[in-house]
Amino acid sequence: MNLSLHGNRVSTVALPIPGPGRGSARRVTFIGGEMTLAIRTVLCDLLGIEYPIIQGGMAWVATGELAAAVSEAGGLGMIGAGNAPPEVVRKEVHKARSLTSKPFGVNVYFMSPYTEQVIDMLVEEKVPVVSTGAGNPGKYVPRLKEAGAKVMSLVASVNLAKRLERAGVDILVAEGMECGGHIGEIATMPLVPQIVDAVGIPVVAAGGIYDGRGLVAALALGAVGVQMGTRFVCAKECTVHPNYKRAIIEARDRSTVVTGRPTGHPVRVIENKLARQFLELERKGASKEELEALGVGKLRAAVVDGDVEYGSVMAGQVSAMVKKEETCREIIEDVMNGAERVLARLSEIRAGSPVFR
Amino acid sequence: MNLSLHGNRVSTVALPIPGPGRGSARRVTFIGGEMTLAIRTVLCDLLGIEYPIIQGGMAWVATGELAAAVSEAGGLGMIGAGNAPPEVVRKEVHKARSLTSKPFGVNVYFMSPYTEQVIDMLVEEKVPVVSTGAGNPGKYVPRLKEAGAKVMSLVASVNLAKRLERAGVDILVAEGMECGGHIGEIATMPLVPQIVDAVGIPVVAAGGIYDGRGLVAALALGAVGVQMGTRFVCAKECTVHPNYKRAIIEARDRSTVVTGRPTGHPVRVIENKLARQFLELERKGASKEELEALGVGKLRAAVVDGDVEYGSVMAGQVSAMVKKEETCREIIEDVMNGAERVLARLSEIRAGSPVFR
Numbered sequence: 084m085n086l087s088l089h090g091n092r093v094s095t096v097a098l099p100i101p102g103p104g105r106g107s108a109r110r111v112t113f114i115g116g117e118m119t120l121a122i123r124t125v126l127c128d129l130l131g132i133e134y135p136i137i138q139g140g141m142a143w144v145a146t147g148e149l150a151a152a153v154s155e156a157g158g159l160g161m162i163g164a165g166n167a168p169p170e171v172v173r174k175e176v177h178k179a180r181s182l183t184s185k186p187f188g189v190n191v192y193f194m195s196p197y198t199e200q201v202i203d204m205l206v207e208e209k210v211p212v213v214s215t216g217a218g219n220p221g222k223y224v225p226r227l228k229e230a231g232a233k234v235m236s237l238v239a240s241v242n243l244a245k246r247l248e249r250a251g252v253d254i255l256v257a258e259g260m261e262c263g264g265h266i267g268e269i270a271t272m273p274l275v276p277q278i279v280d281a282v283g284i285p286v287v288a289a290g291g292i293y294d295g296r297g298l299v300a301a302l303a304l305g306a307v308g309v310q311m312g313t314r315f316v317c318a319k320e321c322t323v324h325p326n327y328k329r330a331i332i333e334a335r336d337r338s339t340v341v342t343g344r345p346t347g348h349p350v351r352v353i354e355n356k357l358a359r360q361f362l363e364l365e366r367k368g369a370s371k372e373e374l375e376a377l378g379v380g381k382l383r384a385a386v387v388d389g390d391v392e393y394g395s396v397m398a399g400q401v402s403a404m405v406k407k408e409e410t411c412r413e414i415i416e417d418v419m420n421g422a423e424r425v426l427a428r429l430s431e432i433r434a435g436s437p438v439f440r
Numbered sequence: 441m442n443l444s445l446h447g448n449r450v451s452t453v454a455l456p457i458p459g460p461g462r463g464s465a466r467r468v469t470f471i472g473g474e475m476t477l478a479i480r481t482v483l484c485d486l487l488g489i490e491y492p493i494i495q496g497g498m499a500w501v502a503t504g505e506l507a508a509a510v511s512e513a514g515g516l517g518m519i520g521a522g523n524a525p526p527e528v529v530r531k532e533v534h535k536a537r538s539l540t541s542k543p544f545g546v547n548v549y550f551m552s553p554y555t556e557q558v559i560d561m562l563v564e565e566k567v568p569v570v571s572t573g574a575g576n577p578g579k580y581v582p583r584l585k586e587a588g589a590k591v592m593s594l595v596a597s598v599n600l601a602k603r604l605e606r607a608g609v610d611i612l613v614a615e616g617m618e619c620g621g622h623i624g625e626i627a628t629m630p631l632v633p634q635i636v637d638a639v640g641i642p643v644v645a646a647g648g649i650y651d652g653r654g655l656v657a658a659l660a661l662g663a664v665g666v667q668m669g670t671r672f673v674c675a676k677e678c679t680v681h682p683n684y685k686r687a688i689i690e691a692r693d694r695s696t697v698v699t700g701r702p703t704g705h706p707v708r709v710i711e712n713k714l715a716r717q718f719l720e721l722e723r724k725g726a727s728k729e730e731l732e733a734l735g736v737g738k739l740r741a742a743v744v745d746g747d748v749e750y751g752s753v754m755a756g757q758v759s760a761m762v763k764k765e766e767t768c769r770e771i772i773e774d775v776m777n778g779a780e781r782v783l784a785r786l787s788e789i790r791a792g793s794p795v796f797r
Contacts, residue, residue, distance in 0.1 A: 269694065272618060273693075274693070277693050297629065297633070302789060303656035336626060337626065366725065404634060432480070
């Protein structure tokens with residue numbers, strides 16, 4: 084019996100700490116019946132997913148295979164379109180569809196020369212979720228929504244968040260500067276509540292989130308779910324070069340650095356020879372052109388060729404927490420079970436019980 | 441009747457959302473009796489305080505008056521010793537003692553020329569809590585503990601956290617790069633769980649924390665409490681120049697910048713003419729000496745003289761959330777009542793109830 088819980092107090096029933104199992108949904112018997120307990124938020128309903136976890140649509144990294152594996156495990160898988168032409172992205176969409184019947188999405192990179200054509204393709208293919216970063220998707224929003232897509236936009240500041248809400252975006256992903264790749268300057272902890280206070284649409288937290296502790300912290304800040312990138316790079320279903328995964332697994336707390344700050348395009352990467360070269364050139368006041376030339380093709384070099392010394396190994400500050408390769412299902416189960424344990428611990432703290440002592 | 445809750449399940453009793461009142465402690469009737477509910481953690485017992493909130497011991501800003509007001513309101517007030525000679529700090533200790541009988545602490549700045557003498561004075565005065573930043577307090581720890589003080593150290597990396605645990609420190613304050621003043625590079629969200637996993641002593645979260653959402657997020661990440669700086673700068677009992685408070689109250693999400701990165705001493709300040717001068721010199725590759733010379737006396741200029749254009753207005757990324765002057769009691773009540781509301785909301789989410797929908 085799966086009870087409807089509207090307006091009910093059953094959420095406060097004492098819970099055992101969850102054992103291993105599939106995700107966090109499980110049956111609990113209590114006086115008066117039995118019900119399914121699971122952490123669910125409005126994000127789950129909006130996107131038609133089981134758990135409020137989105138996998139970041141990282142260029143080169145987020146293939147149809149990875150997206151399908153995340154969606155199959157109950158999260159929202161994302162394909163990263165990056166700079167790829169529409170037919171290449173379409174193949175990934177078909178790949179994902181061949182592997183899952185669950186919803187997934189595509190991240191569109193607005194600096195790509197193919198933005199228009201990729202959008203056309205997504206409308207044709209009726210991809211259920213489209214996320215956008217690095218630019219204002221305003222003019223495409225009505226078309227995408229007409230085609231039935233939910234539009235989700237990455238934001239790193241309050242002003243952009245407000246503009247995108249006005250443009251009709253459905254969900255905002257507030258991305259803290261601790262995440263990998265292209266970043267803003269505000270960290271997740273102060274960014275999320277500021278954006279939540281500024282808009283009326285659901286906000287997802289991204290940046291610095293690794294496990295159930297991060298998910299519950301995000302919910303506490305007012306988010307309705309999380310987006311995670313770095314941990315999914317090391318998923319077994321992720322097809323990046325093994326060297327890339329190893330670089331993340333071997334990373335320590337201070338292993339990432341930010342290049343590109345002087346030119347206004349900060350990018351977080353794992354420190355390596357390329358990163359040191361960038362920082363050295365920046366210190367010497369190198370021109371924007373010189374720095375941009377140095378960056379060309381470097382993400383591909385790391386992801387595809389496994390050159391983790393002279394390639395760009397984009398990764399977030401949680402890299403140090405990633406200790407091994409796992410399946411997407413293992414990652415999502417760990418996050419959800421961990422979150423249940425944190426919620427149980429927090430419910431104890433309200434009475435000052437020994438759990439926190 | 442104040443029940444002992446050891447091993448009890450009463451923490452899961454359904455709670456009304458707290459109304460205005462003194463802090464979060466209040467009586468709730470349930471089947472079998474009545475009890476006092478309050479968010480308490482091991483930090484409260486360790487420091488002898490009511491609420492797990494520490495006020496940052498900011499140099500020039502954190503006077504005996506501010507520390508006493510925070511302690512009187514149930515948190516832990518801190519005096520910032522900065523570069524001041526021991527007799528000046530002693531006066532602040534006496535000031536605090538004249539205003540409160542509750543515990544408070546002093547933050548010792550290890551770059552000060554008076555470190556030794558300030559430590560001697562703290563031992564003499566039997567100040568109950570001593571916090572340390574910018575250096576390893578290792579050699580002073582046994583003396584301070586012998587004198588009955590709890591030693592609390594600011595850390596921004598896992599390695600230093602482990603070293604300080606070995607040195608005998610009682611509490612670590614994990615400080616994310618979103619906080620004001622001298623900072624590290626790791627943000628609070630990824631830093632706190634990494635430090636919690638690395639050590640066995642209690643960890644307090646600092647950086648990016650403004651209200652009850654931040655407190656509960658910190659607890660979710662595994663911290664036992666929070667340290668807040670920026671919001672307390674705008675406390676009514678804080679004696680900084682009104683211009684300094686106004687600069688924080690008028691700040692927006694992207695108003696702070698980080699100077700000092702090229703010289704390895706990053707400092708977060710509100711962007712003003714001085715900050716732009718710093719950043720410009722850094723871009724030009726100015727020498728460490730030149731940059732250091734520019735910084736001399738600038739914090740004092742802002743705090744004491746109110747020069748918020750050519751002075752250093754140290755403040756964190758939560759500045760945008762600070763909207764007004766409040767008493768320390770109002771600040772602490774707001775954080776604790778907000779945290780209760782967040783915990784109530786999170787307990788609902790476990791059953792997917794409408795609160796999060």
